[in-house]
Amino acid sequence: xxxxxxxxxxxxxxxxxxxxxxxxxxxxxxxxxxxxxxxxxxxxxxxxxxxxxxxxxxxxxxxxxxxxxxxxxxxxxxxxxxxxxxxxxxxxxxxxxxxxxxxxxxxxxxxxxxxxxxxxxxxxxxxxxxxxxxxxxxxxxxxxxxxxxxxxxxxxxxxxxxxxxxxxxxxxxxxxxxxxxxxxxxxxxxxxxxxxxxxxxxxxxxxxxxxxxxxxxxxxxxxxxxxxxxxxxxxxxxxxxxxxxxxxxxxxxxxxxxxxxxxxxxxxxxxxxxxxxxxxxxxxxxxxxx
Amino acid sequence: xxxxxxxxxxxxxxxxxxxxxxxxxxxxxxxxxxxxxxxxxxxxxxxxxxxxxxxxxxxxxxxxxxxxxxxxxxxxxxxxxxxxxxxxxxxxxxxxxxxxxxxxxxxxxxxxxxxxxxxxxxxxxxxxxxxxxxxxxxxxxxxxxxxxxxxxxxxxxxxxxxxxxxxxxxxxxxxxxxxxxxxxxxxxxxxxxxxxxxxxxxxxxxxxxxxxxxxxxxxxxxxxxxxxxxxxxxxxxxxxxxxxxxxxxxxxxxxxxxxxxxxxxxxxxxxxxxxxxxxxxxxxxxxxxxxxxxxxxxxxxxxxxxxxxxxxxxxxxxxxxxxxxxxxxxxxxxxxxxxxxxxxxxxxxxxxxxxxxxxxxxxxxxxxxxxxxxxxxxxxxxxxxxxxxxxxxxxxxxxxxxxxxxxxxxxxxxxxxxxxxxxxxxxxxx
Numbered sequence: 105x106x107x108x109x110x111x112x113x114x115x116x117x118x119x120x121x122x123x124x125x126x127x128x129x130x131x132x133x134x135x136x137x138x139x140x141x142x143x144x145x146x147x148x149x150x151x152x153x154x155x156x157x158x159x160x161x162x163x164x165x166x167x168x169x170x171x172x173x174x175x176x177x178x179x180x181x182x183x184x185x186x187x188x189x190x191x192x193x194x195x196x197x198x199x200x201x202x203x204x205x206x207x208x209x210x211x212x213x214x215x216x217x218x219x220x221x222x223x224x225x226x227x228x229x230x231x232x233x234x235x236x237x238x239x240x241x242x243x244x245x246x247x248x249x250x251x252x253x254x255x256x257x258x259x260x261x262x263x264x265x266x267x268x269x270x271x272x273x274x275x276x277x278x279x280x281x282x283x284x285x286x287x288x289x290x291x292x293x294x295x296x297x298x299x300x301x302x303x304x305x306x307x308x309x310x311x312x313x314x315x316x317x318x319x320x321x322x323x324x325x326x327x328x329x330x331x332x333x334x335x336x337x338x339x340x341x342x343x344x345x346x347x348x349x350x351x352x353x354x355x356x357x358x359x360x361x362x363x364x365x366x367x368x369x370x371x372x373x374x375x376x377x378x379x380x381x382x383x384x385x386x387x388x389x390x391x392x393x394x
Numbered sequence: 395x396x397x398x399x400x401x402x403x404x405x406x407x408x409x410x411x412x413x414x415x416x417x418x419x420x421x422x423x424x425x426x427x428x429x430x431x432x433x434x435x436x437x438x439x440x441x442x443x444x445x446x447x448x449x450x451x452x453x454x455x456x457x458x459x460x461x462x463x464x465x466x467x468x469x470x471x472x473x474x475x476x477x478x479x480x481x482x483x484x485x486x487x488x489x490x491x492x493x494x495x496x497x498x499x500x501x502x503x504x505x506x507x508x509x510x511x512x513x514x515x516x517x518x519x520x521x522x523x524x525x526x527x528x529x530x531x532x533x534x535x536x537x538x539x540x541x542x543x544x545x546x547x548x549x550x551x552x553x554x555x556x557x558x559x560x561x562x563x564x565x566x567x568x569x570x571x572x573x574x575x576x577x578x579x580x581x582x583x584x585x586x587x588x589x590x591x592x593x594x595x596x597x598x599x600x601x602x603x604x605x606x607x608x609x610x611x612x613x614x615x616x617x618x619x620x621x622x623x624x625x626x627x628x629x630x631x632x633x634x635x636x637x638x639x640x641x642x643x644x645x646x647x648x649x650x651x652x653x654x655x656x657x658x659x660x661x662x663x664x665x666x667x668x669x670x671x672x673x674x675x676x677x678x679x680x681x682x683x684x685x686x687x688x689x690x691x692x693x694x695x696x697x698x699x700x701x702x703x704x705x706x707x708x709x710x711x712x713x714x715x716x717x718x719x720x721x722x723x724x725x726x727x728x729x730x731x732x733x734x735x736x737x738x739x740x741x742x743x744x745x746x747x748x749x750x751x752x753x754x755x756x757x758x759x760x761x762x763x764x765x766x767x768x769x770x771x772x773x774x775x776x777x778x779x780x781x782x783x784x785x786x787x788x789x790x791x792x793x794x795x796x797x798x799x800x801x802x803x804x805x806x807x808x809x810x811x812x813x814x815x816x817x818x819x820x821x822x823x824x
Contacts, residue, residue: 142824144824145488145492146488146491146492146509146510146512146513146515147512147513229650230648230649230650231667247649249649251650251653252649252650252652252653252802257653337653338653338658340653340791340794340795340798341791341795342653343652343653343795343798343799343802343804344795344796344798344799344802344804344805345791345792345795345798346795356788356791357788359485359787359788360484360488360786360787360788361484361487361488361491361506361508361509361510361786362509362786362821362824363788364788364821364824
């Protein structure tokens, strides 16, 4: 006969619970409080009410950062939701040598975002591979300012994010595609549906929940983009700092001996709100579609 | 009722968190430091920690030798040496200060020391050691005195400044005489134009954009006398930015200079795409290791305006349990003999007055590295700390961003300067 003590389950979850409390819950609560103060890393601070939030309203760089983050998300969301699905459908087929392609598509995911961004920086630089080749072939007379034009820099970072993320989401879709019943495809084919029709009418409904998951993951990570923009702009945030993302702005304000922790925390709360918005919207759309 | 209790619990949690977030980080509990330190008396004994910045492994033997000699001189003292990596040093010091674990003696440049001074974490070494101004050069001591704070908060350790370095091969190839390098900004632009024309735009003479220090070098007052406001948004500063804008438009600077950091200039110089860079007195010695084929072709010349003064120093924690030993150690490491021995190993310059007459610094061995050392040593006499110590990384970044907008021509120079100065004021006010 087994004897169960009341505290056994608590004991089992204690390590994880303590970890969560110390490194997630406590910092989150602290951030919430700091957002209403003028705290500094040394010397604490005072409650300042909504001062940090009213300061945010007048912050031109925050407006730029918000715009960048939203553009980033709006471009990444459809592309990183659909392209990996198409890729997964392609590599799902059991063809000779398909493992090579699966591995090749997944390789960028394994590579460090910083290393990849540095390599892309070399490729897109004024004296880089792309401009060098294009000039040598006579396609362009002057180098294309991929890294020195506000929008080109942003879209270069978006391209990098998509290229790097394709493999990751492709793997998620591959496992989802395994759950789409083969008989449905066969029945649709018997009814005369071509590959495109089968894709829209069988594959997409079959992986709709996964698409929702991918959409949420993409939108959250797009709004929290940091490494790609930071490295491609050499940490400067692009010309005039107009290519900063929200996370870059938070990092800028929070670092150093005189970091503005209060304002950085207010920006963190704003990022939380901005991130939750699309998630709720996607969930709502999904419920409606269901 | 249950909802009310849940709300009360949340409020209690938030208030508890408030206690965490707003705690007074100063271990001494002084809201605004500057309280005079007690004179350091007592026997030199006990355990003290010495923290240096990226001196291992290159200078391990030197530092250990200095420590061994100190321990021999004061047998009752044990020194623990901590050397921190070059990257992330400010974060390391910040975490030590916030957690009350600042080493007894720490290598802190003046801008790192200031926030700790404001929190009353550092010892006023002038109180502990009234002769400090007699023994160390004025520029070094001034670097550790701060507006609104009484006292001196570090022993100046070693000094350096910037020297111009020219790639003689590229200059000769593209029609310039390395023996007549530019001595003013206008001459620099004129020579950059020649280099661009003769190299077909493949090689640049200018490859870095201006910083706040460049405005100061051009005679612009960066801050008001009381140190409470930035004043660099002057017509003179706008005129300098306009010159950069015109040079940029003419293609005299690489286009990615707008988003590049200063390391970009060094990289371009290293790969032979730029013919001019600036660096400390020991630049050629370092280059000889990294790029031995380029090093012999480099010719040094004095800075074009007021040379910048870079100061490193040793500060003593007010929390030290053995203040007499800590002060003695800081004095020992920064003594004329130990500084001179250090400067003989690497081209840095002692901050002690006794070293000024050392012919080692004023006489070149005939190599370009030796010439650079002599130029740097001579430049130190008129060198100044160009950038105020209150300028933070965030301020520098905003300034760079606005300067980039001005140079690209997106906004007028005066407007960019006004925006940058307003942002710096906002950050300064906290």
